[in-house]
Amino acid sequence: MPAKLEDGLLGMRSPMLDFETEYCDFCQEENGGVPKCVEVCPTEALVLPVGATAQSTIIGRAVIDQSTCLAYRDTGCRECYDACPYEAIELTDVSINPHPYVIEDKCNGCGACEFSCVSMKAGLLATTGATRRAITIQSVSAYN
Numbered sequence: 760m761p762a763k764l765e766d767g768l769l770g771m772r773s774p775m776l777d778f779e780t781e782y783c784d785f786c787q788e789e790n791g792g793v794p795k796c797v798e799v800c801p802t803e804a805l806v807l808p809v810g811a812t813a814q815s816t817i818i819g820r821a822v823i824d825q826s827t828c829l830a831y832r833d834t835g836c837r838e839c840y841d842a843c844p845y846e847a848i849e850l851t852d853v854s855i856n857p858h859p860y861v862i863e864d865k866c867n868g869c870g871a872c873e874f875s876c877v878s879m880k881a882g883l884l885a886t887t888g889a890t891r892r893a894i895t896i897q898s899v900s901a902y903n
């Protein structure tokens with residue numbers, strides 16, 4: 760989807776990944792490993808570096824908002840942990856209400872966790888005013 764004005768004037772109308780509707784699998788299983796976005800970009804603004812892998816191609820970083828994450832309310836939720844293809848989410852002590860946390864060095868920002876996060880399905884919107892899921896992908900520049 761295109762970026763909006765609130766995403767920044769300079770980036771307005773540039774394409775954005777919407778991890779609430781899908782996530783990026785880096786076209787690993789199809790298209791010969793060449794991402795479709797790279798293949799179809801008419802201005803060649805997207806380039807896959809030589810030797811790039813899904814692990815080394817960093818789209819962003821996952822960040823958990825503990826104030827809206829169901830696991831931090833001791834519900835036992837671990838949907839994001841189960842969804843992560845890169846083992847970039849770990850759980851605190853599983854014997855006592857495990858909470859997920861992100862291993863920064865392993866996270867490539869694929870968005871599978873945000874796509875799978877159920878926080879907005881559980882009525883949290885009414886109690887916290889949350890407008891986004893509890894785990895979201897942040898741009899690397901915003902994250903650092």
Ligand code: SF4
Binds near residue numbers: 844871
């Ligand atoms: S974005 Fe989420 S699912 Fe993807 S690697 Fe990072 S923690 Fe795992």
Ligand code: SF4
Binds near residue numbers: 827829893
């Ligand atoms: S799926 Fe969402 S609500 Fe559940 S543990 Fe992960 S971040 Fe928290």
